[in-house]
Amino acid sequence: MAWDTEGTRRRLREAATAEFAERGLDGTTMTRIATRAGINKERLYSYYGDKNALWAVVLTDELDKLASAVALTGAGLDDIGDFAGATYDYHAAHPELGRLLQWEGLTRAPAADVARRSAHYREKVERFAQAQRDGLLAPGLDPDHLCFALIALAAWWQTVPQLAEMITGAGGDDLDERARRRAFVVEAARRLASPKA
Amino acid sequence: MAWDTEGTRRRLREAATAEFAERGLDGTTMTRIATRAGINKERLYSYYGDKNALWAVVLTDELDKLASAVALTGAGLDDIGDFAGATYDYHAAHPELGRLLQWEGLTRAPAADVARRSAHYREKVERFAQAQRDGLLAPGLDPDHLCFALIALAAWWQTVPQLAEMITGAGGDDLDERARRRAFVVEAARRLASPKA
DNA sequence: TAAAACTCCAACGGATGCGTTGGAATTTGA
DNA sequence: TCAAATTCCAACGCATCCGTTGGAGTTTTA
Incomplete structure (x- = not known):
């Protein structure tokens, strides 16, 4: 061999x-x-x-995968919905990354790769801001807060799965429930960002 | 003594x-x-x-405090906004609870006090469902998912403070930013639940 | 063929943590 | 006054884990 x-x-x-x-x-x-x-x-x-070095290797690897996975293409209402849906899908399909980031956050360690991650998000926020100026998104909402809320809607399910199960009565492994959750996320994102109302 | x-x-x-x-x-x-x-x-x-029993006591206690601090009185649009705002306030003032829930979410252990917590949330969900039938809230949104999303909007800031800081550029200890976040949460909750649009 | 690299295995020393125990004070209540 | 309850203290047995080491096979490379 x-x-x-x-x-x-x-x-x-x-x-x-x-x-x-x-x-x-x-x-x-x-x-x-x-x-x-x-x-x-x-x-x-x-x-x-040692163990800490291994941890760093693992986290960096998974962050690289994330960076090359989810993209925000346009900035219209459909794109917002797609983005929320895709983010939900990624977290549902790759729960390891979310969990790794949670562990990292809870241990108060300085977050890895802050510069690159910040730039990544700021680029999305700037796109939202531009879409607002173009009248595609609701005015009066802070674009950074909107961006943050969309991620919350998509990721919260994996973050507190027990709470999700208590409220919905079904677990995340239930495929029907999973589809319903995804549909809700997309619809909620659209309602949040919609310029009407 | x-x-x-x-x-x-x-x-x-x-x-x-x-x-x-x-x-x-x-x-x-x-x-x-x-x-x-x-x-x-x-x-x-x-x-x-032992340690596990102590953990259960601590978690149950903190959840009791939350439940008695944040009440959902009515089921109109204003009540929804108030509920989201109050939940945000509580989590901002007591970040320990969010962290405890996060630790619980990461350990695959069965959640503590499931029965009572489930009943507590189901009561809220049922109120949302009734409000929907009365035309006070948007139809077509699953009331359980709506309830879950409101909590997500309110709690997510404390859950991933590093992410919040990367996106907004300000920390949770900045009082102005904190006020802006609260206003966003209330507004977002109203937009989510609003029957118009 | 000989040296170098890779792999497995078993076991060690040092550290830490859990949960308990035995003993000795101090305070309370009958 | 005396027994029961509360507290402190020091240490124990047991287990686990980290990171290392010495030795012995196997495969590659020169």
């Missing part, structure tokens, strides 16, 4: 991503990661250093 | 609330709680059992 060092690295990284998303930095043990990957613990340390 | 068992209980509970909100269930140590309260660890165990 030929060596596959890159495969070993990848399997370790994937196992670490899953474990970190599941249990956070504190709750994850290096032994569990190695066992999950089916690789010896010694390899884990020799490739990735 | 006279005994003050109730004070001892309270100090332990308050210390536990602060520590749990700060570090979560796993990250918190019983020794830290006792030290923070200035009370011996043995008292902590004799009063509250």
